[in-house]
Amino acid sequence: MPDLSDIDTLRNRILSVFLLVAILAVWELLVRVGGIPVFVLPPPSSIFSAMWRGFATGVYYEHIAVTVFQVLAGYTIGCGLGFLLGAAIALNRYVAYFLYPYIVMFLSMPKVALVPLIVLWFGLGMTSKIVTAALISFFPLMINTITGLNAANKDQVDLMRSLGASGRQIFVMLRLPSALPFVFAGLEIAVTLSLIGTVVAEFLGAERGLGMLMQNMNFLMDIGGSFSILIILALIGLALNRTLLFVRRRIYFWDKFDQSPSAAKKSPAIRSAEAL
């Protein structure tokens, strides 16, 4: 995103609200007067009423809670394991040598193709969703941890060695902090992917959750309802990203000082398309 803070004035904010209202009005008008079928594009009014109904009856709360729980559980497990295995590979040449062929194979496999099998193996409950989210967050974290732990500048390593630093000190004081930009890039990719993975798994078979709810609405031609779920999913994704950004600013705080074109910022070791 370009830096737009200089034009973020009160006047422009009001204009922006007007723009939104105008878009919604034109949309509503097109659907009602223009004769676009409701199942192709529901009017904003029907999306809002579906949203209101969902919350007023309390139906949405439970599904939101289930989906968010699955995403967070899978994300935490996948990222945790990905970091640990990545660290093991970065630190031990033997682990790297024997595991690398499998990793490369799994990496080039589209992980979403595994989701039907996962649902088959782990059932319609929450486990299959958590496993999917974990599997999908695992790889970006692992790859970025490996890259990050090897990203320490050679002169920095030599400097520490010349002072008599132990391998453990070099890891804690240098390699770990040097890996942080990469680890956070991995965490950012993984958070979006784990939401996608969870919803896909829910589409394929679930008892509860936003994906399953949306699937049902599609069958019932409740497209307004489907759109309202889409909006909720977007808001969940946004909230997760913002939370991560907040944590990142606190831990990887020197980012804002770092003017050098850091490798992590320009090209994360894994792109989100590969990770899926």
Place this chain on the structure above:
Amino acid sequence: MTLRVPDLTTTTSKAVAEPFIRAEGVSKIYGSETDGVVALADVDLNIDQREMVVIVGPSGCGKSTFMRILAGLTPATSGALWLGGDQVAGPRQDVGIVFQSAVLFPWRTVLENVMLPIDIQKRGRKEHMQWVKDLLLLVGLSEFENRYPSELSGGMQQRVGIARALAHDPKVLLMDEPFGALDAMTRDHMNVELQRLWAASDKTVLFITHSIPEAVFLADRVVVMTPRPGRIAEIMPIDLPRERTLDMMSSPEFGAYVRRIRTHFGSTGALD
């Protein structure tokens, strides 16, 4: 600032007995013995305590290699090196290094960067707080102790690197083209500062550079090296009075030294 005043009686007696740094037949071949790159060939060099020795030589002649061997970061292929009485066999705790780039840790403040050797060698931050603040005063960065490296200019960063190299009070300071990345004016200034700092201390300095005038300005002795394989072509004592000033750089004596060194590279013109 109370940098330790050297005990002159021991320095003189030591200088007579044995040189502080002694390199004997040091060679380095990267790769295999038969078809590897010969970076250093049979280097003999003695350096006294409190001496400022500057190595000049064209790119790739093995200057950094020699320094890395002396610091114990790279083993020599053959030959041996002694520092302060014991043979160099690996990294040691009494050497301070300054690289061409400042090599600061961006997540550490200026003060914390200078504390790095104290942290690594577990000497205790509390006990050394005043010492480190004195060092920052010495390099003129007291006001910046809580800033992060990227908030500083290149010259300031390099001064942090110098303060850090002094933090564990090493006997030897190894400086590998420390001012090579700075503009000419800052560089002159840094050289004056380094001379002042060295004169007030008991450090032995080995300084590497591409710049002949810089070498003559700083050195007690200039070691001139030849292109690959790196050998010592000449060791030239610089008999200019201390403390040297930038004005002296335009004196005829200074020019004579510069020309004399340049004759070694006349054909290749590899130096500035």
